[in-house]
Structure formats: C-alpha cells, structure tokens
Amino acid sequence: xxxxMGWGLCALLLFALYGQYLTGQADIFVSIANPRPLDEERMxxxxxGWGFASAARLPFVTPEADHGLCDLRVFATRRQMLVAxxxxxxxxxxxxxxxxxAGVQPLGVA
Amino acid sequence: xxxxxxxxxxxxxxxxxxxxxxxxxxxxxxxxxxxRGRDELAAAAREVREWLAAAQAAGRHVRPLGAGWxxxxxxxxxxxxLLHTRRFNRCFRIAGDDxxxxxxxxxxxxxxxxxLVDEVSDKLEAQGRSLWTSGAGNGQTFAGAAATxxxxxxxxxxxxxxxxxxxxxxxxxxxxxxxxTAGVMSDEFIAATGSQAVRDDAxxxxxxxxxxxxxxxxxxxxxxxxxxxxxxxxNLRRVDRRALNWLSAGEFRRFSAxxxxxxxxDFVQMIVNPYKxxxxxxxxxxxxxxxxxxxxxRATPGELxxxxxxxxxxxxxxxxxPWARGWLLQFAMKLGYAGGPDVQDPPVYGSWGxxxxxxxxxxxxxxxxxxxxxxxxxxxxxxxxxxxARHGGSTVVTLRFMERxxxxxxxxxxxxxxxxxxxxxxxxxxxxAYARVVERLDAEGIAFTRHWAKSCNLDAARVEIxxxxxxxxxxxxxxxxIPDPAHRRLFASDVLDxxxxxx
Ligand SMILES: Cc1cc2nc3c(=O)[nH]c(=O)nc-3n(C[C@H](O)[C@H](O)[C@H](O)COP(=O)(O)OP(=O)(O)OC[C@H]3O[C@@H](n4cnc5c(N)ncnc54)[C@H](O)[C@@H]3O)c2cc1C
Numbered sequence: 001x002x003x004x005m006g007w008g009l010c011a012l013l014l015f016a017l018y019g020q021y022l023t024g025q026a027d028i029f030v031s032i033a034n035p036r037p038l039d040e041e042r043m044x045x046x047x048x049g050w051g052f053a054s055a056a057r058l059p060f061v062t063p064e065a066d067h068g069l070c071d072l073r074v075f076a077t078r079r080q081m082l083v084a085x086x087x088x089x090x091x092x093x094x095x096x097x098x099x100x101x102a103g104v105q106p107l108g109v110a
Numbered sequence: 111x112x113x114x115x116x117x118x119x120x121x122x123x124x125x126x127x128x129x130x131x132x133x134x135x136x137x138x139x140x141x142x143x144x145x146r147g148r149d150e151l152a153a154a155a156r157e158v159r160e161w162l163a164a165a166q167a168a169g170r171h172v173r174p175l176g177a178g179w180x181x182x183x184x185x186x187x188x189x190x191x192l193l194h195t196r197r198f199n200r201c202f203r204i205a206g207d208d209x210x211x212x213x214x215x216x217x218x219x220x221x222x223x224x225x226l227v228d229e230v231s232d233k234l235e236a237q238g239r240s241l242w243t244s245g246a247g248n249g250q251t252f253a254g255a256a257a258t259x260x261x262x263x264x265x266x267x268x269x270x271x272x273x274x275x276x277x278x279x280x281x282x283x284x285x286x287x288x289x290x291t292a293g294v295m296s297d298e299f300i301a302a303t304g305s306q307a308v309r310d311d312a313x314x315x316x317x318x319x320x321x322x323x324x325x326x327x328x329x330x331x332x333x334x335x336x337x338x339x340x341x342x343x344x345n346l347r348r349v350d351r352r353a354l355n356w357l358s359a360g361e362f363r364r365f366s367a368x369x370x371x372x373x374x375x376d377f378v379q380m381i382v383n384p385y386k387x388x389x390x391x392x393x394x395x396x397x398x399x400x401x402x403x404x405x406x407x408r409a410t411p412g413e414l415x416x417x418x419x420x421x422x423x424x425x426x427x428x429x430x431x432p433w434a435r436g437w438l439l440q441f442a443m444k445l446g447y448a449g450g451p452d453v454q455d456p457p458v459y460g461s462w463g464x465x466x467x468x469x470x471x472x473x474x475x476x477x478x479x480x481x482x483x484x485x486x487x488x489x490x491x492x493x494x495x496x497x498x499a500r501h502g503g504s505t506v507v508t509l510r511f512m513e514r515x516x517x518x519x520x521x522x523x524x525x526x527x528x529x530x531x532x533x534x535x536x537x538x539x540x541x542x543a544y545a546r547v548v549e550r551l552d553a554e555g556i557a558f559t560r561h562w563a564k565s566c567n568l569d570a571a572r573v574e575i576x577x578x579x580x581x582x583x584x585x586x587x588x589x590x591x592i593p594d595p596a597h598r599r600l601f602a603s604d605v606l607d608x609x610x611x612x613x
Contacts, residue, residue: 036196
C-alpha cells in the first residue's frame with residue numbers, strides 16, 4: 001500500500017514538473033494601447049541561486065527608446081526551461097523581449 | 111540630422127523571422143522638427159541622396175525598410191546598408207494653395223514614408239477623414255504596404271496603393287516627385303520639397319507599387335474619404351456549397367442575407383477549415399458601412415474583431431499531431447475568433463482604422479496567397495482546399511474579395527478578384543502544400559497572381575508571364591526613373607534579382 005502511494009506521489013511530482021516545464025514557456029505579453037513599434041530587441045536574464053541574485057548587473061540598453069516602449073514579452077524557451085529543471089531551479093534563464101515606440105508626432109502643415 | 115547609424119555591422123532579422131540580412135549596416139531615417147512638411151522633405155531628400163552616394167562609394171547595396179513585415183524576404187539583403195524608416199513618420203495637412211487648381215486639398219494628406227498605416231488612419235480621423243481600404247493589420251508603414259499592393263479587402267475597392275496621389279522618390283541622381291499626368295501638387299510646393307516634378311501616368315502607375323526597387327520612397331500624398339462607421343457582424347456558420355456561386359457572381363447581398371444582415375456588405379471574409387470546408391462551420395466576418403455619427407455605441411478593437419490571425423499559437427501542436435489537424439484547426443478557429451457581435455447582438459460600431467490590428471509577434475507565421483478572377487472561385491475553391499489539406503497544409507484558408515487595384519504590378523489585376531490566403535503557423539509541410547495548390551491551379555489553366563510580400567515562391571519567369579505587358583511597362587518606367595544602370599543596381603538584392611525587378 002505504502003509503495004503504491006509512493007509511486008502515486010512520484011507520478012504526481014513528475015506531472016507537476018512537466019506542468020512547470022510547459023507553463024514556463026508561456027508568453028507573457030503586455031502592450032500599450034495603440035502601439036507604434038520599432039524592431040523587437042531581446043535579452044536573456046539568468047536568475048541565479050533561486051532568484052537571490054536576480055538583480056543581475058545587466059544593462060538595459062535599447063538604442064532607440066527615447067519615446068518609451070510599446071510592449072514587453074517575458075518567456076522561456078524549451079532549452080531555458082530544461083536548464084532550470086536540470087539545475088533544480090538554481091539557474092532560471094528567461095528571455096525578455098521588447099519593442100521601443102516610434103513616437104507619435106502632432107499633425108503638421110505641409 | 112535625419113539619418114543616424116544604429117550600432118555596428120551585424121545581423122538583422124525581419125518581423126516574421128523568415129529572413130536575415132547578414133553583415134548589414136543599419137541606419138535610421140528620422141523625422142526632424144521643421145515647421146512645414148515640405149522643408150522636412152527637402153532635408154530628408156538631401157540626406158538620403160548623400161547616404162545613397164556614400165553607400166555606392168562603399169560598394170554596398172541598400173535596402174529601405176518599412177516595418178519589416180514581408181515574409182517573402184523582399185526586405186532582405188545581405189552585406190548591404192539598411193535604412194529603417196519607421197521614425198520618419200510625421201503627417202501634414204495640405205492647404206488649398208499647395209495643390210493645383212481643381213484638386214480637393216481637404217481630401218489629401220502628406221505622409222512621411224515611415225508612418226504606420228495605423229498612424230495615417232488616426233491622423234485622417236482627427237480631420238474627419240478615413241482611408242477607404244487597407245490590410246487586415248495596420249502595423250505596416252504606408253510606403254511598405256503600398257510597395258507590395260497590400261489589400262484588406264473592401265469588396266468595392268482595390269489595394270492600399272490606390273490612395274496614393276503623389277510620391278517622392280530619392281535615387282542617387284536626385285529626388286523626383288511623381289504624379290499622374292494631370293498633376294496634383296503645385297509647382298511651388300514640389301520645388302520646395304527639393305524634388306523635380308515628374309507628371310506622367312505611366313511612371314506614376316509603376317511608382318504606386320514599386321516593390322522596393324525604384325529608389326527610396328520618402329513621402330506620399332494620400333487621398334481619403336469622409337470618415338465612416340463600420341458595423342461588424344462575426345459568426346461561425348456552416349456555409350452551403352451553393353453560396354460559393356453567389357460569391358463568384360458578386361452577389362454579396364445574397365450571401366450576407368443568408369448568414370448575417372439583409373444589407374449590402376462592404377467587406378466579406380470567410381475563413382474555412384480546409385479539412386471539410388463545407389461540413390465544418392466557417393468563420394464569417396461582414397462589415398457594413400454607415401455614415402459617421404458621434405453618438406453610436408463604440409466598440410473596442412477587440413470587439414470589432416480586429417485582425418484574424420490569432421490562430422498562430424497552435425503551430426507546434428499542428429505539426430506534432432498531423433492526424434488531428436482538422437479537429438485542431440476547428441478548435442483554434444473557435445478559440446481564436448472574438449465572440450460576435452452576431453446578428454442578434456446589440457450593434458456596435460467603430461471607424462475603419464479601429465477595426466484593424468497592429469499584431470503581436472507571438473509565433474512563427476506562414477503567409478501565402480493566390481489572387482484569382484472571382485468568376486473562377488466556385489470552380490476551384492474546393493479543389494484548392496482539397497489539395498492543400500491532402501498535402502498537410504496546417505493553416506486556415508481565408509477568402510476575401512476586392513476590385514482591380516491600381517499600379518502596374520498590382521496582384522489584384524482581374525476586374526473582380528477573389529483573394530485566397532493561407533495564413534497560420536509556419537511549417538515546411540504547409541509550404542509544400544501551398545506549392546501543390548499552385549501546381550493544381552496551373553494544371554487547371556486558372557489564371558492567378560501571388561502576393562509580393564508573402565511566401566509565394568515567385569520567380570522572374572513567372573512574374574513576366576503573370577504581368578505580361580504591364581511588367582514590360584513597369585521595367586520601362588523603372589529605366590526612365592533610374593536611367594543609370596549602376597544606380598539601379600544599388601537597390602538590387604538576391605530576392606529582387608530573382609523576381610527580375612532589379613536586373
Ligand atoms: C500580421 C500581418 C498581417 C498582414 N495582413 C495583410 C493583409 O491583410 N493584406 C495584405 O495584402 N498583406 C498583408 N500583410 C502583408 C504586409 O501588408 C506586407 O508585407 C507589407 O508590404 C508590409 O509593409 P512593411 O512596412 O512591413 O514593409 P517591408 O516588409 O519592410 O518592406 C516591403 C518592401 O517595400 C520596400 N520598402 C519599404 N519601405 C520603403 C521605402 N520607404 N522606400 C522604398 N522601398 C521601401 C522594402 O525594401 C521591401 O522591398 C500582412 C503581414 C503581416 C505580418
């Protein structure tokens with residue numbers, strides 16, 4: 001009986017892990033209304049030590065962001081999720097993608 | 111300074127990720143703050159000309175870029191200088207004394223080439239005006255959308271390039287202001303833009319749809335109509351085979367009466383599952399045009415059913431489980447289609463621009479299409495779906511309608527056109543299935559054209575056959591606009607050479 005419960009628990013944990021693997025690849029997307037996007041830029045941010053080192057010294061450089069950002073995506077690729085699982089969450093790479101705004105200029109006269 | 115370099119030489123990938131420019135040096139053309147549009151254009155023309163000369167001196171080809179949306183890779187060139195235009199996006203009101211006598215200035219707007227279609231719609235709306243057609247999305251630049259003959263498809267109109275009344279084009283030899291022979295803008299205005307006036311119907315018809323091969327388009331004069339409201343109806347309905355005959359014959363009212371309102375629709379779209387197109391419900395979308403009024407119940411773009419390509423997220427599943435494709439596509443159609451408003455729902459309204467979507471880059475897409483004579487629709491549509499499904503095509507098939515569009519190289523070249531799109535998740539199997547559709551149409555002797563911007567596998571020989579005399583006229587116009595062969599080569603790329611447009 002105990003053995004069956006153990007196997008059941010194992011299966012449940014495996015399912016939970018698989019669920020995390022799938023859901024980690026979901027695309028979280030936020031956008032302003034009426035975007036005027038420039039090209040998408042990406043960076044990979046790796047959280048280390050279960051997130052304790054999340055304030056990694058990564059410069060957030062985007063060459064043309066003087067009009068702000070239009071939208072932002074956060075997701076992990078299959079490979080990034082496998083890295084997170086294989087390192088028991090010690091390393092958690094995520095991709096952050098964003099598009100800068102082209103700017104909205106007032107209507108001028110010709 | 112309007113042109114700035116962006117970073118060092120490197121790779122640039124287009125929006126769909128279908129092509130990469132290797133070793134590209136990226137530049138951006140930016141709007142200035144000149145008080146008058148004509149002064150902006152004069153400065154930009156000067157700067158672009160110098161930039162072209164510098165590229166030539168450096169032995170590099172150039173490629174002007176809009177939003178980079180075209181998956182056919184006509185926006186791709188390696189070892190070249192890229193010119194991003196999206197920040198060259200101001201719009202200007204045109205006054206009565208800027209135009210020639212008899213021209214209605216109030217219907218026109220001067221647009222810098224990088225303004226998005228969305229931006230142009232907004233600026234027109236603020237003046238009580240509207241575009242009369244455009245694509246399903248509105249995130250293209252106006253110049254980029256016109257360059258490929260983007261269509262949306264209002265049943266009584268052509269492509270987005272039909273709005274163009276004048277174009278400023280810059281080549282290493284200078285800036286030219288191309289208009290129809292009858293003329294649009296005044297001589298003084300054109301001179302103030304730093305361009306030479308070229309009033310010629312043949313050149314204008316070529317320049318309306320340049321496919322990126324006629325120089326750098328810096329500005330356009332865009333025509334408009336008084337703004338109007340559209341009432342959308344969207345539903346999932348099993349469409350009777352006989353209804354194809356009505357569509358073939360242009361009996362849109364009859365089709366609308368059967369599946370939505372008993373009124374003349376201005377836009378009709380039918381999205382079918384190619385696996386049993388008449389057994390499984392199709393997604394239908396109608397737009398009915400009404401005069402503008404401020405006091406109607408307005409809807410959000412989502413409620414208006416903006417966009418139609420929300421099906422892309424299922425790509426992997428469709429590829430991984432081929433046996434379940436028909437069912438998965440139907441499931442996606444149900445999920446991906448904003449619910450209603452159907453006939454029995456309270457009516458909602460929006461402007462034409464609000465019914466379009468800027469699109470979110472969430473998945474890898476495949477886009478291809480064929481444009482056929484509407485009269486052939488009833489005969490070939492089921493065959494097309496059959497061939498496509500049999501060979502594993504994993505996208506829905508969309509049917510839209512439009513009239514003949516302007517521009518010598520406009521794919522909508524039949525008097526009445528049915529445009530059949532294959533838009534959805536990208537896979538090699540889907541691309542192969544589309545190729546089988548093309549083969550079937552050829553085998554049946556059905557005349558058709560393909561979209562310049564989509565993954566349609568065109569080549570020079572085919573372009574020449576499809577466009578015949580119009581292609582020769584376009585080439586003659588190109589050689590008149592850019593007489594120096596070395597200047598023409600500046601705009602060459604493998605893809606455009608392959609289409610026979612730059613060699
Ligand atoms: C989500 C989505 C929805 C779409 N919906 C539709 C639709 O409903 N109907 C339809 O017909 N098409 C549709 N398309 C296709 C789209 O309209 C075309 O690909 C269009 O050409 C894209 O415009 P762009 O500004 O991105 O141009 P790009 O792809 O950047 O460029 C297209 C061509 O124009 C040239 N070019 C761009 N700007 C200039 C310039 N200033 N001067 C000279 N050459 C220039 C480029 O070099 C290139 O050759 C859709 C595409 C996507 C991604």
